Amino acid sequence: MLDFKQSYFKLFGLPETFEIDFAKLGFAFRELQAKYHPDRFINADDKERLVAVQTTGLINEANETLKSSRLRARYLLKLVGVDFDDEIDTTSDGAFLMHQMEIREALEEVGSAQDPLARIDDLAQEISGEADALKDDFVDQMEAGNLDAAKEAVLKMKFFERLCQESRQITEKLEDDLF
Amino acid sequence: MALFQISEPGETAPTEPQEKQLAAGIDLGTTNSLVATVDNEGVAETLPDEQGESLLPSVVRYLENGQTEVGTAAKNSQLNDIDNTISSAKRLLGRGIGDIKTLAGSLPYKFSDSDSSVLHIQTVGGEVTAIEVSAEILKTLKNRAEDALDGPLKGVVITVPAYFDDAQRQATKDAARLADLNVFRLLNEPTAAAVAYGLDQKDTLEERIIAVYDLGGGTFDISILKLNKGVFEVMATGGDSALGGDDFDHAIATWILQESGSDLTHHAMSEARRVKEALTNDDQVSVNLENWQGTLSLAQFNEMVASLVKKTLLACRRALRDADLSKEQVHDVVMVGGSTRMPIIREKVGEFFDKPPLVDIDPDKVVAIGAALQADVLAGNKPDEEMLLLDVIPLSLGLETYGGLVEKVIARNTTIPITRAQEFTTFKDNQTAMTVHVLQGERETVEENRSLAKFALKAIPPMVAGAARIKVTFQVDADGLLNVEAEEETTGVKSNVDVKPSYGLRDTEIEGMIRDSMDNAQADMEARRLREQRVEADRTLEALDSAMKSDSDKMLNNDEIKLLLEARTELKNIKDNSEDSAEVKAAIKHMEKVAEFYVARRMNDNVKTAMQGQSVSDFADTDN
Secondary structure, three states, rough: OOOOOOOOOOOOOOOOOOOOOHHHHHHHHHHHHHHHHHHHHOOOOOOHHHHHHHHHHHHHHHHHHHHOHHHHHHHHHHOOOOOOOOOOOOOOHHHHHHHHHHHHHHHHHHHOOOOOOHHHHHHHHHHHHHHHHHHHHHHHHHHHHOOOHHHHHHHHHHHHHHHHHHHHHHHHHHHHOOO | OOEEOOOOOOOOOOOHHHHHHHEEEEEOOOOOEEEEEEEOOOEEEOOOOOOOHHOOOOHHEEOOOEEEEOOOHHOOOOOOOOOHEHHHHHHHHHHOOOOOOOEEEEEEEEEEEOOOOOOEEOOOEEEEEEHHHHHHHHHHHHHHHHHOOOOOOOOOEEEEOOOOOOOHHHHHHHHHHHOOOEEEEEEEHHHHHHHHOOOOOHOOOOOOEEEEEEOOOOOEEEEEEEEEEEEEEEEEEEEEOOOOOOOOHHHHHHHHHHOOOOOOOHHHHHHHHHHHHHOOOOOOEEEEEOOEEEEEEEHHHHHHHHHHHHHHHHHHHHHHHHHHHHHHHHHHHEEEEEHHHHHHHHHHHHHHHOOOOOOOOOOOOOOHHHHHHHHHHHHHOOOOEEEEEEEEEOOOOOEEEEEEOOOOOOOHHHHHHEEEEEOOOOOOOOOOOOOEHHHHHHHHHHHHHHEEEHHHHHHHHOOOOOOOEEEEEEOOOOOOEEEEEEEEEOOOOEEEEOOOOOOOOOOOOOOHHHHHHHOOOHHHHHHHHHHHHHHHHHHHHHHHHHHHHHHHHHOOOOOHHHHHHHHHHHHHHHHOOOOOOHHHHHHHHHHHHHOOHHHHHHHHHHHHHHOOOOOOHHHHHOOO
């Protein structure tokens, strides 16, 4: 039976760091699935089958967490005792929030640009650049032991996740209109 | 959906001659159903009936003595005994009365007014549900397989559409239980088709994108799958639940009736079907209706159906867009459904994706064959081949929160099984109970998603607001079925529910909701939404007009009539002038709200008649 108490990283034999080897994660994930998936317990009794469902549920949850940079960062903080719900908790960095509003306004105004598609491409690039910078910031703050600052970086990642989604939707709409 | 093969080094057991476990794959279709199994040579084949026919029409006829006829016999008597002959039961699986109003026109059955949330259809053999009808079909296939294999089946894999929600999957499993079948797994139809072609067996190091184009008798589905390091993921599904091979027959029949001047619609339809099939092999076919004779060329036919074909390709384009992929990124195109035999379909689909579609396996049988291959592995007949198929959840699962909004707990395309917990708290002092409302869908508000279950967590000890810690745990098993548990953590008070669908909680129409929810996840669908809302507004206006025309004098006083007419003018104005779907929608909602008393009054009046066995279309007219 799988040890439910070990960290998601240990579960897949990975070091507890932000940068991870995705190939290794994928391989370990499939190996664990092959062993514990309910399809391997077709003939077992109900209790064993339930354990299989729960075990693979945990494996899948762990995999989803580690695959996403924001969730992985949040989980790393949880491992060192900083647990929070980023649905409720939010950043209070005024300058950051102002900047968010600026980007958002820029996104809304894309339609009136001279070349909307070129404009949205530029914005998307800017957004993903800033999102990458946040990841670097998170790693630096963790290394320096500044857990509060690291948490701040994770809270900000959430904003950029939304911006990425929005810029994608706008791009699609623009392309659709061209068709 | 996910699939991978792993052979564990050292564990490849020396293959002792082991007794083969009997297993089968079942394609439970809207129009036809099939059963397939893997023979001793490892080849998957569909099993024919005594007449050598593999396809079992998904039609069940109920007789007065309580007996049933299933398949061709039932189909043949459909015209003479329409009330007692049920076809397309799959469209009703997991559906409640509120869901089927939009299907009303195409459903001739008499529905009973009953307390149960599940639809009951009246027949001479008694009341039946879609689950029971499906169970009859499954039983017939089970018997066919057990006769052919000469022993009881250990288990089966049953296929379901990728977009089937929890209620529909649950209903499918219930039907299997009624038929006394052990279900190893429910498998997505497009995934089964991909498995039949062995696409999972190809080099799995690289990501493969697979498009499954499924044109059946009465439905069209397009699914985009991603096979990534062994995981089959449903990227997007789309299609048209009212477009199928029948529409192509219809195009020919219309032509025949025009050319011949005859009005023998039924004969024209069966002749049309024959002509369509003949045109698969020949460039020109002679057409006969009574004394009239004509000729139809393939070129003529292709022109007749061009708009139908185009419609399917537009759906393909939309699905690719939803999946965020371009046509060039698609590696394989799999053809499913008898209607994909038409040369024009193969040609246009090939052109669209710029590669020849896979057609080597009989498109009627390909899904059943894939299911059989998976059943064989699950039964343990291939110890060397550690194939494992992982599924993803097709629609997000969430909970109702304040203000009628939905908080997603598990996002769609999450690999299952999955267990996930979310914490909530009380929002009033001394609150001792909390309702847990489980929803499925992609939209933000409760009304726009499918309500799966509602249950209460009681006996929460009185505390100040926000002090209680209520943990709600979602557990989705390998078939995509959900169990929800709520626990107050400070005291351990628990409540849990196997999610069974809760129907009829609201009267909004859900037909098409599943696909809409996926489509609408993208903002680029606004134009379509606006169109839909305008159609919806027209429908509402028409329903009001026809209702008022028929009984406003009996049921309404002058003030009430004035009120309704004012609301009518407002809705019409907004519909004609607004470019915002939400605004039109709100106007429809407003109109409905104003007319609520009138609908209720008419409904009361109508329930009496409905109980006497009125058809559902009359019923729906009242409520629209």
